[in-house]
Amino acid sequence: MLHGAVYNAFALKSKSLSINQGFYFKMARDQRDHYYRLAKQEGYRARSAYKLLQINEKFHIIKKGDSVVDLGAAPGGWLQVAAKLSGGKIVGVDLESIAPIPGVKTFVADITHESTVSLVKDALGGEADVVICDAAPNLTGAWDMDHAVSVDLARSALKIAKKLLRPRGNFVVKVFQGDLFIDYLNEIRREFSSVHAHSPLASRKESAETYVVAKKMLTGPVRKGEMLDVQIEYLGKSGDGVALVDGFAIIVRKAQKGERLRVKIDAVMPNFAFADILERKS
Numbered sequence: 001m002l003h004g005a006v007y008n009a010f011a012l013k014s015k016s017l018s019i020n021q022g023f024y025f026k027m028a029r030d031q032r033d034h035y036y037r038l039a040k041q042e043g044y045r046a047r048s049a050y051k052l053l054q055i056n057e058k059f060h061i062i063k064k065g066d067s068v069v070d071l072g073a074a075p076g077g078w079l080q081v082a083a084k085l086s087g088g089k090i091v092g093v094d095l096e097s098i099a100p101i102p103g104v105k106t107f108v109a110d111i112t113h114e115s116t117v118s119l120v121k122d123a124l125g126g127e128a129d130v131v132i133c134d135a136a137p138n139l140t141g142a143w144d145m146d147h148a149v150s151v152d153l154a155r156s157a158l159k160i161a162k163k164l165l166r167p168r169g170n171f172v173v174k175v176f177q178g179d180l181f182i183d184y185l186n187e188i189r190r191e192f193s194s195v196h197a198h199s200p201l202a203s204r205k206e207s208a209e210t211y212v213v214a215k216k217m218l219t220g221p222v223r224k225g226e227m228l229d230v231q232i233e234y235l236g237k238s239g240d241g242v243a244l245v246d247g248f249a250i251i252v253r254k255a256q257k258g259e260r261l262r263v264k265i266d267a268v269m270p271n272f273a274f275a276d277i278l279e280r281k282s
């Protein structure tokens, strides 16, 4: 679980905050108490429930009837929210056991272990519409190490999500910010159609945690930045050339029917991609 003092220290250092520290910590504590009290009143097991509620309000990640997998789910605040938002199949996994929640299956497992994927698949009985992960490492206080472990956990969550999600499924994951964050964000950008890094209001202002909100998992055979040789099969409605890679449409601007081209993928959508011409081969 998080230990605020470590992150207070990091955030103050890294963001060069100039405001009075005492006032700052009081604000942070008041904000924390607000969500803590609200969680008590509204029957949520953890104040973090409000983070997922706020993320969902902004990005519409979980819809009615969705199958949801929660990685690092104890004590169960996010599971309660997922159950309320979806009412579909919900599965939660954590190193700690989770007290029962109506309509939710939970089990103890490590999300860094390969074997956890089949356990979740069996419990879910199909593909997931949404995978969410609020897992946090045990902090050592050594900032670089804690950040690296957080990114490792988030990377394990991405690996599991890619195996569990249906095409166009959604993924939310917590990461503590630091040097390795941007590379991780770029990995997620390659796999999803739309990706945002977001800090919900319910996250403490001094916290270094960020949630990566990724929508519409891509399953086509190409990724942004890839270079490949293609032949234009036909012209689309817009007049641009269309090449097919394993039946997946690559729209190549300013290309003519029959041309053989070296192209670079510029943007990938769930059902097609755009590419620019690098070289005309014929």
Ligand SMILES: C[S@@+](CC[C@H](N)C(=O)[O-])C[C@H]1O[C@@H](n2cnc3c(N)ncnc32)[C@H](O)[C@@H]1O
Residues within 6 Å of the ligand: 001, 002, 045, 046, 048, 049, 071, 072, 073, 074, 075, 076, 077, 078, 079, 093, 094, 095, 096, 109, 110, 111, 112, 134, 135, 136, 137, 138, 153
């Ligand atoms: C911040 S808590 C999650 C709170 C939860 N979202 C809620 O609303 O109740 C982080 C959780 O991640 C879990 N965790 C950390 N590493 C894990 C791992 N390798 N596998 C499974 N769970 C892990 C911890 O046991 C802890 O319960």
